[in-house]
Amino acid sequence: MSEPVGPPDLSGAAAEFERIYxxxxxxxxxxxxxxxVEAQTVADLTADTFVQAIGSFGSxxxxxxxxxxxLFGIARRVFAQHCERTSRGRDTVVRLAGRRVLDVDETAELVARVDAERDGRGLVEAMTALPAGDREAVELVDIAGLGRGEAAAALGITLGALRIRLFRARGRLRKIVGEKS
Incomplete structure (x- = not known):
């Protein structure tokens, strides 16, 4: 007789996902x-990232x-989807329907985080002169602090290609920053 097959024990996976979260x-x-700069959008995009991560955690x-x-690979896709939805001008009511209004403490915390990232946002704005691939490489390695291997995986490129993008992008950024000074 074989043992009955029941639902899988997800306590280990749930605990591991919580640790990663x-x-x-x-x-x-x-x-x-x-x-x-919108705290609600930051909260929504973060939540969307982890919802997608939960859905694909088994793989x-x-x-x-x-x-x-x-996670950064998922976050990049979530942000790209957000930008696409926004640029298409979809109905605002549809986008707002599933949002939970943040309480005062949560809003204050996210506003503080947005303010804390002001310098990073300035660099991201300066990086708009770079090609998208170079900009993403600098963002993940130099701003977000991912290791080169992690960033290459998030971008779906080889480590060698990432190194080339970083070298090229950093040189261009030094030139751009030098011109603005």
Whole structure:
């Protein structure tokens, strides 16, 4: 007789996801705070990132890369989708329908985080002169602090390609910053 098959024990996976969430939620929130000044949007994009991460956690393989790079890859896609929705001018009512209004403490915390990322936002704005791939490489390595391997995985490129992008982008940024001084 075989043993009855029941629902899988997700307590180990749930605990592991919670550990990953707690370790990286601040970095993911900061990533979005550099891109928008609206606290509610930062909260929504962060939540969307982790909702997508939960949905794909079963296929996450730590042998292929660190959770941090995996999460930043998801965050990049979430932000790209957000920009696409915004640029298409979809109905605001539809976008707002699922939002939870932040309480005063949560809003104050996110406003403080947005303010703390002001310098990072300034650099991101200066980086608009760079090609998208170079800009993303600098953002992930120099601003978000991902390791080169993690950033390469998040961008879906080789480590060598990432190094080339970083070298090229940093040179261009030094030139841009030098011209503005």
């Amino acid at each position: 707690r370790a990286h939620v601040g970095e993911i929130t900061a990533y979005f705070a550099r891109r928008t 996450f393989d730590p042998a292929r890369g660190h959770a941090r790079g995996w």
